[in-house]
Amino acid sequence: MKKTIILIVLSHVLAFACMGQSSNERILKELDEVIGKKKEHCEERERTIAQLKQRLANEYDNAQRYTICSELFTQYLHYQADSALHYVDEMERYVGSAKPQRAEADVIINRADAMGVMGAYNEALQTLEQIDRNLVTPDVRLKYYYAMRTYYGWMADYTIILSEKEKYIRKTACYRDSVLMLVPEGPGRSISLAEKMLLESQFDAAIPVLNKTLSAPMSMQEKAYVNYTLASVYEAKGDVEMQIYYLAQTAIIDLTMAVREYASLQRLAWVLYRQGDIERAYRYLRCSMEDAVACNARLRFLEVTEVFPIVNDGYSDSVANERRMMNIFFFTLAVIALLLVIVALRLYSWNKKLSLMRVNLSAANEELKTVNEKLAQTGKIKEVYIARYLDKCVSYLDKLEQYRRLLEKLAMASRIDDLFKTIRSDQFLRDERKNFYMEFDKSFLELFPNFIDDFNALLTDDGKIYPKKGELLSTELRIFALIRLGVTDTARIAHFLGYSLATVYNYRSRIRNKVKVNKEDFEQEVMKL
Template sequence: MRQAIFLFFLLLTSTNSAFANISAEAILDSLDQTIARKQEYEQQKEKELSLLKEWLREAATQREEFDLSTRLYEAYRKYQIDSAIVYAQKALKNAKTPENVQHTHLQLVILYSSTGMFREAETILQRLNKNELPKSLLADYYNAWRLFFNYYAANVQLPEYDQKTRTYRDSLIQVLNPESMFFRINQAESLIEKGETQPAGQLLTNMLGEINPENENYAMVTFLKGLLHEIREETEKSQRFFALSAINDIRKSTKDNSSIQHLAALAYEQGNIERAFQYSQVALNDALFCNVQFRTYYLTQFFTFINANYKEKIEKQKNQLLLFLFLISLLSLFLIGAVIYVYKQKDKVSGIRRELDEMNKELLRLNNNIKEKNNQLNERNTLLQDANQIKEEYIAHFFDLCSSYINKLEDYRKSLNKKAVNGEHEKLFKMLKSTSIIETEVEELYRNFDTIFLNLYPTFVEEFNQLLTDEEKSEPKNGEKLNTELRIFALVRLGITDSVKIASFLRYSLSTIYNYRTKARNRSAVPREKFEEMVMKIGTLRKPNQ
């Protein structure tokens, strides 16, 4: 077991030349170990999907729903196509821009084609006008047509659709970046189909020297390398690369795969019925789970054929075993009884162990759920504590300011009363006409506001400037804590977004406030429409990746 695990990690971190001396059988053994752990990788995949679904349920905006729905259908795309279609349709409902709508439609074409919904896929493609698509979507457009005809050709098996597939692949290659991995993969496929195996082999070898085994394209590159060696009838080499591709697919829970299907066929050709049965069973289960129609159709026929041969071999082995058991029974009936007794006890112990394993897994799952709920509860408690602290500080400052203004009004009333009693009417009228007191109090109000606000949000200026481009930072003058612009967005941070109320508080005209807000958005380092939304989040606790 340890040797198999060591070989498994060696294969994932080796270059083409590094595993050239490793036998195909050793790599296939590593694949068998990976298949044995297949359920673990699927459980990890389900956890990732559950987390994305939870985030989607908590999405606060239409944009967040679109982004998370997009991530979900991409995560389901090679895992379970029916679910991928559900989330692609949900993303389509929340798509705001024409480009997002068109891109999601193109993704739906690929998903529909995979499940045999060719009428729906063709309807979408016919509605899309290539000349109206942005340049960034041309590759997706040609790729959607390519896969549509590729899947259709696999179902109807007519050569003219294979030609259409090649035509759209050529168009796709024309618009892809020649340095991209996707370009080189399609170029390699094209060369293999044309029978140009030498340049295709050199291209794939170069790609394997560059690509990391964790890269999403690694399984495809190794599959093409295996396909190339299969065409050359280099069986051992093709098995190596198909096995590497299959290992990568299983570790990433990719159900839409072809490598293990090819391995099953090669195993059958070599007379290894057990391995052919195992691989074809894994491939068929994956195809049924993922709902890839053309693979399911082919594998159902292939598996039926393999299953018949497998049963025949098992039946022969069973007959031989019965003969051996009969001969052994003649030699020692007592030994048979002892063996039967031991096996019964072993089965009981195994059954108990399996039950304990299942109970442990269930307990682990429940513990994980409890931990997750506790973490969520702690986050909410922290948010509530912060909110309560802010409310307490607001109330304290509010009462302090009210008390201060009441005392000032009382002093001002006494001063006016004294002037009136002493008959100093001219001074009294002069005091009543003067605005200096109001201006002084307004300045004092702004100073108090700046002090209170920065006490509640000490990092406001720094975080606000992070939302602006480097050359457009907003800094208070010497002696100021906040300038006019910062004060406007401080009110926005407190939830006062109405420009009329802001203008009234700061004693500016409505147009002045509007100009300040517009200029700030134009200098934003984040998307313009999200600028004030980001201001509202300054100083708050956030979730990771949000």
């Protein structure tokens, strides 16, 4: 565990050498991670304590029992103060088996330390007054001075009366001077010296002393004290960023060591609160309060409770603001969602209309295609019939010319009887009309080769019509061929075929009576063939 802690702290020190003031967020995130693992660090300390208790249960030598109880006291002092006090009582049981003078003084000082952590300051002072510093060894006297300096430091922090606070600060300074007279060179001396410089406002002199100490070998507890003192120096200088950094470093060490009686985290929380980081300040104070209660550290609990209501109110306001912002956000989101639904519905409606337009457009395209086909077909019909009409006209002119010459020959030969006979004969017209209909039939069937079959498909079985041998179209088929070409007027059909109106009407009526489709739609169907 100690190796892990040393590696963590060394990494922090090395990282700080290459980081600026903007790195505080990084170290605060590291502290957040350590707080998240607080239970694991406490479990590790509990395992260490359990091993010591097991050793104590199996040990029969009272001197060794005294030593183990001393170790248990050290483990419990800043972790669970009432348990630490219990093992002071256990040490007193075995004090006779240890070095008498040193053991008795250690028990007294340890008892005072435990009482001080628990807030029993008067009892702690009364206990320390049992020691005659003139009769103890220098190392015990140094430990006594440390205890008295710590006691008056607690009293200075605890009292709210300014005159009393100043008195306790002076006494703390006196015992610090006593410590400096006895403490050897090392981290302990550097820390005390820096504290003295801090009280004398020698900030720039204190910082190099502490920075040099950080690079020297020391215990994790001493490293925490160095970082905490650096934080105090930078606080006095007004450098908030560096104060935050070193308080965070101290808190990381404290929590990694599973220390519950500390001042770093609650001080850091208050600084962060003033910096506007209310959520983190609230979490740090909650952690500090939980640890102070678990340790039964009265002073630390009071320190937390002094600022916790303020931070809690700020946190509550922050939470209320966040909730209000969330409500606004959700309301805005709901409005946006509603707008999206409306837009979606509009898009769906537009898409539906667009689909309908596509269907209509497709139908229109089909109709246009049909019309184009009909136009193309009409154009073809016109092309075929115009060509044939021109050919027929030329042919008629030639025949008329031949007919004129025939009459001229008969007249010149004075064949009057033959002339009158030829003029009175209608054979010429019959032949030409027959040829005309034959040409019409050929032209029509070239355009509509399936007309006869398609036309008969509209008729019943007994009403089907087929041309006679030697014919292309019968009279009935020719009538409806004209209708297919768009000639629907009975008078025009009669004139074209040389029939009377009644004859054409009868043909049309007779055929209409033999159709399978609706009689009214029959001729429309013929026009589609």
